[in-house]
Amino acid sequence: MRDKPWYPVLYMFVMTAFFSSILIGLARFTRDRVELNERSAVERAVLECLAVELPARASSLEVHRVFLDRVSGPVPAYGGAYVLREGGKVAAYAVPLDGKGYWDRIKGFIGIASDKRTVTGISFYEQKETPGLGAEIVQPPFRSQFTGKRIADGRSPIGIMPVGAALGPSKVHAVTGATQTSTRLEKIINDGLLRWRSDLASAGGGQG
């Protein structure tokens, strides 16, 4: 049988079917878990940028509870942002960020307080930037710079400046050596904020 010309074709077919069916089975088996992980990452990012306190090493279930309890959204009337409520009033907005980084998409949120000016924080749940360089944007030293900044009017609400440059109230320092990521991230943040502003204005704005 092994000398027959169709044997390699049959062999390849059987092998492929065998190995792929195991993988398909496994992917199905873990699908719910993977989806849950992804949802949880988004919820965690929303809460992080809104500076909501989470217990240390909170499980995804705990994160989900806090999220359901305090956050609603995305709300179209608030420009598609997630909204944090405190005592029935809007306390802050989590504005979605999404755009092309150096290697792949960067997705995250920037939190803006109810005055629509003060930044409460920034967080990312999807990025594939260079580990040790661009990927440092997810680390506290970079992200903590944003807290308390005030976004500017006009075309560039946030500026990411070279390390060592003097900083205004709407400016932060870039990650050293990660110029490409920093330039693209600046555009992602500003695009997100400008879109949110115009959506907010066209939705009637200012009800908060």
Next chain:
Amino acid sequence: MMSADPAREMTASAPKGPKKESALGRAAIEGLWNNNPVFRQVLGICSTLAVTNLVLNTAVMCLALTGTTALSCLTVSLLREWTPHRVRMMVQTLIIAFYVILVDIALKAYWPDMSRNLGPYVGLIITNCIIMGRCEAFARSNPPVPSFFDGLFCGLGYSFVLLLVAVPRELLGMGSILGIPMPYFSTGWDKWIIMVMPPGAFFTLACLIWALRAFQARGEEESA
């Protein structure tokens, strides 16, 4: 008393079962040193350069690669009697891809943070030349158990070189090891950012290959 016993046992058992012992030992010496995939065969350099700027990522990558190489070699060896010669490379790729996707799914489901950290690198294990190199050169013409150990030790040989590259890169570039700030390097040291950038990998790897080969050559002279 305790130390004398194992020693006697070893000399006593040496004539009885030298075959198995030495085969395993030889696979270890070949994979880790004499025939080390990275500094001797210069295989798998692409990932050596790409993932070695943070020690933690490197360690997980090494673990995934070692497991994948050992299991792929085992599977290729088990199927060696039935695999037609002409399609063997396709079958090898299929088997390697199978194990890599297995690792990828497992990380996504059970260690999502690490899966996010490693990003595209896990998938790229498929293209690591070491795995296919060992499948082609050894596993397809040898029995399963030696093939498994051959793959395992080649994976470990790759891992130890990778860690040797990763530690100085993270230390000199970021002032930390495994993300833990190191004394002096995190405070007094003027961080060499270039070490965590791609050129740093070339410098470190070149110096390391030079040092290890110089050391190896000296050993060969002595034994000759």
